Amino acid sequence: MSKRKISIEDIARQAGVSHSTVSRALRDSPLISAKVREEIKKLAQEMNYVPNAIAQSLQNQRTYTVGVVVTSIADPFFGELVEGIEQVAKQAGLNLLLSASHGDFEQEIAAIENFHYRRVDGILIADSRISKHYTQQLTPFTVPTVLINIDTEDKDDIFHSVAIDDRLGGSLAVEHLIKLGHNAIGYLGVGDGSKAEQQRLEGYKMALNQAGLPQNPDWVAIFHRDQETINDIDIGKKMLSQLVAAGVTGIFCYNDMVAVGALLACKELGISVPQDLSLVGFDNIALASYITPPLTTVSQRMSEMGEVAMTMLLDLFQGKTVENQILSPFLVKRASSATVIVRKNSAISV
C-alpha cells in the first residue's frame, strides 16, 4: 500500500457530489437517481476505484473472513479438507485465513487468538491436539466455531462439530473381510490414544460380534509408544509379524500408512497379498490406489467434510441452529483383499 488508493471521497470530489452519495450509488441504494448512479459507477471504473474492505469491516463489524487451523497444510489429508472448505467459502464470498499448528498446542492457541485479534467471523479447527484444555483456555470465545474430527465432549452450545463415524468405518472394513470368508481377523493400531482409534477398534469388535466370529487378544496388535518419533509406516512394518504369527488371514489396519507398512513387511517376509493375507486400510489416501497391490480401504472424503463444516458455519452466521454432524465413511474395494484360500499345508509354512 505504498501509494494510497483512491477513495470514495476522491471520486465524490471529481463528480461534484458528497461522498455518501457515492457510497450509495456504488451500493445500488434505491435512494439514488438511476442517472447519477450510473455516472458515478462509470467514474469509479475509470478512476480504478477499489473499495477498502478494511474500512468496510470496521463499519460493518463483519470481516467476511473465517480462520482455519489445521495440523499441517502439507498433509494431503488436510489439503483435501481445506479444499472443500475453500470451495464453499468462496461461493459464499468468504475468505480463508489459514494457519498450521503442527500438532502443537501452543501454536494452535496462538492461531486462534490471532484470529480473534483479526476479528474473523468464524473459526474452523481440524486438529486432534486438543481436549478439555479448550474449556478453560478458550472460554471467552463468542466466535462461531466448528470443530472437525475432534472429540467434542462438552460446550455443545459454543462449539459445534463434524466428525467421521469411525466405528462404522471399522465395521465396514471388518464386515468386508468377513464376507470374503475370513474368520481370523486382526486389528493393527498405532496406539495414539485417540478417540478415532478407540472407535475403529470398537467397530472391529462390533462386526466380529455381530457375525458370531471368535475374538482373540493376540489378534489385536496395538503399538505401544515409548517414544513419539516413529511414523505409521514403521509401526505397520514392525507389528505385522506378530499378527501373522497369531494366525490371522485378514487385517484391518488403523490407517493406510500403517497398512502400507504392513504391506512392505509382507514383501520382506515373502507373504503375498492378498493370496496369503488380506489387508484393509483407512483414509483412502492417494497412495492407496497406486501401491501394489492397490489397497482396499475405508474412505473419508475429507473434502466433503470441509464442505459440511463450512456450510455449518454459514448456517451459524444466519442464526440457524445446527446439529453436530457425523459423516459416514464407505468402503473402497481394491486388490489387497480377497477370498480366503484354504490350504492346509502352506498355512504351516507361515
Add this chain to the structure above:
Amino acid sequence: MSKRKISIEDIARQAGVSHSTVSRALRDSPLISAKVREEIKKLAQEMNYVPNAIAQSLQNQRTYTVGVVVTSIADPFFGELVEGIEQVAKQAGLNLLLSASHGDFEQEIAAIENFHYRRVDGILIADSRISKHYTQQLTPFTVPTVLINIDTEDKDDIFHSVAIDDRLGGSLAVEHLIKLGHNAIGYLGVGDGSKAEQQRLEGYKMALNQAGLPQNPDWVAIFHRDQETINDIDIGKKMLSQLVAAGVTGIFCYNDMVAVGALLACKELGISVPQDLSLVGFDNIALASYITPPLTTVSQRMSEMGEVAMTMLLDLFQGKTVENQILSPFLVKRASSATVIVRKNSAISV
C-alpha cells in the same frame, strides 16, 4: 462478532484516563510513566481486551496479511509450497489469505482482485495458467508480488519470481542414467506446452550432448494432446511401449506421475524395472518412495520454494531490492534405475 468486544475507550473509562493514554501504554510508548503503563496493561488483561486488527490496519495502512493463490490446495505439491510459505510468514507475524484458482484464469484474476480489495500487503502466485495476460489485466498493481514457478517474461520491475531450474533437473536425471552406463536414453513428455517441459527436454539434450552420446528422434516421445481429459499416469502408460520399441534402456520422464504410468505399463508388458529398463521421474512426490520399485527422481523441495518466495516478499516490504531466484533441484536415487545389464539374447526379446 455478535457481542461487541471491549475497546481501549472502555478500559480508558475504567482507568479514568483518556483513550490515547491507553493506546500509548499498550504500545510501550516512552511518553508514559512506567507506573500507569503497568496498571493499564493489567487492567486490559483483566478486561480480556483484544486489540482490533481491523481498526489498526485502517490507521496503519498495513494489514500484515499476504494473499496466496495456488492452483489447488488439495494437490500435495502446492500443499508443501503453502507450508513453506506459512512457516516464514508466521515467524514474521504475517497472516495468509488462501485462494485456489483450479487453473482457471477467471478465478485467478478474481482472487487477486479480492486480495487487492482486502488490502493485502503482498501477493504470492503459484499457478501456471497465466502468461502475457498479466501485463494487461494487472497493470494497476502496486502490491509487491512474487510469482512462483511461472514464466515471468517482462515486468521485472513489478513482478518478482522464484522458479526451479528445470533444465538442470533434466540434466541431472539424464547424467545419472549415463553414469549407470545407459547410452540409449529416452524422454517421455506430456506435451502441455509449458516452459517447464521445454526446459526439462533441453536439459535432457544438453546432457546427451555433453556426454557425446547419440540422439534419436524416436527416443523422444511427447504426448500429443487432442483432448485435455487425460491424466499423466495414463500418458505414461500409453507412451511407454513406443520408447521401448525404439530400443531405449533408460527413460527420463517429465514427472513422477508419468513415470508411475510407465512403470505400470512395464508390469503389464513383463518388462522388469530396473533390470530391463531404468526409469527416472521428476518432482519427488510422496508416492515415488512407496511404489515398487521406489522411483529415482529429481526433487523440487516445494517447501523451500515457498520459504524463498515468502522471504523475498519480506525483503520487498523492507524496501530491499531483490533478485529473481532460480532454485536447483537435486537427484534422489532409488531402485527404479540401475546399471545396464548387457545381454545380447534377451535384448532381442523386447
Add this chain to the structure above:
DNA sequence: CTGTTAGCGCGTTCAT
C-alpha cells in the same frame, strides 16, 4: 433524492 454528521477502533499530532 441528496448533503451533513456521527461513529466504527485506533494511532498520532498538537497542545498543555
Add this chain to the structure above:
DNA sequence: ATGAACGCGCTAACAG
C-alpha cells in the same frame, strides 16, 4: 506525561 482533536475509509442515521 497526558488529554483533545483529527483522520484512516466507509456506512448509516438524520436533516432537508
